[in-house]
Amino acid sequence: MGRLANGGITLHPELMSTKDQIITAADILFYAGSIREVSVERIAEKAGVTKKTFYYHFQSKDELVATYLEARLKPTIERYQKWAGLEGALADRIERMFNMLAASAEKQTWKGCGFLRAAVELADSPGHPALAVARRHKAAFEEWLADDIRSAGFADAFSLARMIMVLLDGAVARMLVQKDPSYARDAAKAARLLLESQTARRPVYTD
């Protein structure tokens, strides 16, 4: 199996604790490569510490993997929320989110969803702590979508949120396999059609 060269990205030790430096290094290497392929040694090296220091801060590689995903939770959901924005009708906002995803996937550095990739890579270790983090992330994401859809006055927000989650993860999966970002545009179209298929109830302003 192939080996990845060190990306050579420099961190900023003066701004971070040793532990955060390790997490940042792990984030870069795990996302650019893969969890199993990147060794503790390489992470420690990139963080500018030794393995001994690494094992002072983390009990095991598995713990680091879970921490790595944990650190991605908030930034990831906030990125999608920013993509959707607050302007316009729900269908437009969802479409914008998918189109921004497509644009993001066009970048060389795009390697799919870290949570989905972790879940796949660790599919053979059902008890791995990182799997719980991935599930939690996706559940929170779906909840955000459902709240948003409900606020826009749609009747079956729960079901619509689940369908849009399927489209999101599906778009990521298709783009990852086929290396073709346009699948996110198909997903955007599908999301719009699904939203339009529901009767949008206007929110009731009681005042």
Next chain:
Amino acid sequence: MGRLANGGITLHPELMSTKDQIITAADILFYAGSIREVSVERIAEKAGVTKKTFYYHFQSKDELVATYLEARLKPTIERYQKWAGLEGALADRIERMFNMLAASAEKQTWKGCGFLRAAVELADSPGHPALAVARRHKAAFEEWLADDIRSAGFADAFSLARMIMVLLDGAVARMLVQKDPSYARDAAKAARLLLESQTARRPVYTD
């Protein structure tokens, strides 16, 4: 990282060539576990041969991985075709396919799509021969869907096929992460809504 115990499934050496025994063993272990986690040693052991014999038949593990996916191509697409069946309207056939996928995902042994998982696991090795096989499989699948949709008289079969592919891979991804087979039912519902959103042209019988 954890280790999987040997599944203990017995093969049928009398019915297969040595090479096929190795491929069958690899199929079982790679799908139940993961590509990177399963060693050549374990595959050889399960196939009842030594490592030397393995390397007589395959140049490398990478070659075996590609061959393993290659062997899954035909059975996989035929399974989905069987699920869809030939009876009923297109929307019913597509819905049946998704519902059968949900039923399949309920089984303990279900671990997602071997092609998608391979693509994710090998995302850090862009030149890996198995990635080309995965792309080829998904492209062939999409083509089958498009042909089927076109035959049913739908105008934009190309676009519909792409959207349904997104729903398929999305359902698999959601089920894999959340361990909740009901996402395939959401995908089924979405597929039906998308098909209904298009004006279904009746096929023209010229005789």
Next chain:
DNA sequence: GTCTATACACAGATAGAC
């Protein structure tokens, strides 16, 4: 074509000094 034995690199994790 299949075997036993082994080369060689690298993984995760630890020992003990400072």
Next chain:
DNA sequence: GTCTATCTGTGTATAGAC
């Protein structure tokens, strides 16, 4: 809290006999 040095297991792949 961080270092150098090392233990132990396992990985892919190969040598040479039969």
